[in-house]
Amino acid sequence: MSEEVLTRASELFSSLFGELERVIVGQREALEHMVITILCNGHALVESNPGLGKTLTISTLARLMELKFSRIQCTPDLMPSDITGTYILEEEDGRKQFRFEKGPVFANIVLADEINRASPKTQSALLEAMQERHVTVGRETFPLERPFFVLATQNPIEMEGTFPLPEAQLDRFLLKIQMDYPSPEEEMAIIDRYTTNVVPDVKRVMGREELLMLQRLTRDVPISNELKQRVVKIITATRRSIPEIAYGASPRASIGLILAAKARAFIHGRSFVSREDVDAMAYPVLRHRIILTFEAERKGLTSDMVISNILKSV
Structure with a gap:
């Protein structure tokens, strides 16, 4: 890898973490691990207590990289079609025909919130998309756009009414990231930042093609x-x-x-x-x-x- 390429990449990463830290206070290790997972073209499982900024972090990452973002709130009654999409019947010029309506999994960055609250059947539908990078509905297969990154979360303190992920499915996550409570100093900074009318804003750091290039360079x-x-x-x-x-x-x-x-x-x-x-x-x-x-x-x-x-x- 040439010095010029390394310097340019370092500038991108510096800008990326700089913009992230305008929104997220602390959690530097967790932020690094999320970016590492994306660079490796993998998926991450985040375990933390509620209210530590998981959704805000991943949606901010999507904005910084100009990627499509979707969020799935996992519940016991969530069906596989609620994730992958389904065929709907439409009438056009007097003729009825089926059209595939894409689900929230058709995005670049997908947040599966509290994945262990979804039924095993629904978990399998999401994990198949993660592994194969495509969705099969009926007789048709629909490829997912690259890059494709799933960040799944689970709450370690409330296990009632959950369906723990089997070991074989856990193995499909590249990293398990743990987020801890902020220090008192960090919590003061959070209060100062989010109790005023000035909302932190971020600017684009890189696009889809630059991210794909960084993924290739990582393997080199x-x-x-x-x-x-x-x-x-x-x-x-x-x-x-x-x-x-x-x-x-x-x-x-x-x-x-x-x-x-x-x-x-x-x-x-x-x-x-x-x-x-x-x-x-x-x-x-x-x-x-x-x-x-x-x-x-x-x-x-x-x-x-x-x-x-x-x-x-x-």
């Missing part, structure tokens, strides 16, 4: 064989007889960790992947892919604690 960031071997050791360690882990990560995690590390290096203005990039991205890549044993959960261990121990041992 070099990574050494030594670091590739470290990634494989980390992932295979989750499958060994570690007493805290019931089920380990699949090869999809190896691919995801390398791509995420490349994207992180790219965002930070480096033309190569470092060990720091691999270790930093191991947490969001693995925290939803490893299943802890009941005994580990009883002791109060979290996925991040187990991942930390693996990184130290490899």
Whole structure:
């Protein structure tokens, strides 16, 4: 990757985060992880308490990149056709014909709010679109426009009336992002920003073609064989007889960790992947892919604690 390309990309990322931070206070790591997911052409699962700005963040990202944005509020009575779209009967010149009415999944950035409140059938319809990048209704297949990014959210504190995502479906998310409450200083800044008549506004930073180019460049960031071997050791360690882990990560995690590390290096203005990039991205890549044993959960261990121990041992 040439120095000129890296400099131009660094300017774009600097402008992107600068505009985002005019609207979102704090949450820098979560913002980076969302952009990393988009650069890797993947999807993200966000787990956080209500009111932390998930919808505002992702809709602002769509505006900064001039992308189509849609929001799906997942509820138990949501049907697959409410997401993918359906055929409607129309009459024109005395003739009746079916026309396909596209659903909210036909956008560049889709927010699936509280995905675990939708029924398994509806979850499957969305996850099929995520994996295959197209929607099949009846006998016709409709491709989804690139780039296509799904940000699904779930609320960790209210599990009544929910349908937890199966492990095989969780594996389709590149990252699991966690958003925490702001610090007192950050909360004061939020209050000052959103209790006046002056509403923060943002300007376009890049367009669809520039984003697609950045996605291609992300895959060109070099990574050494030594670091590739470290990634494989980390992932295979989750499958060994570690007493805290019931089920380990699949090869999809190896691919995801390398791509995420490349994207992180790219965002930070480096033309190569470092060990720091691999270790930093191991947490969001693995925290939803490893299943802890009941005994580990009883002791109060979290996925991040187990991942930390693996990184130290490899």
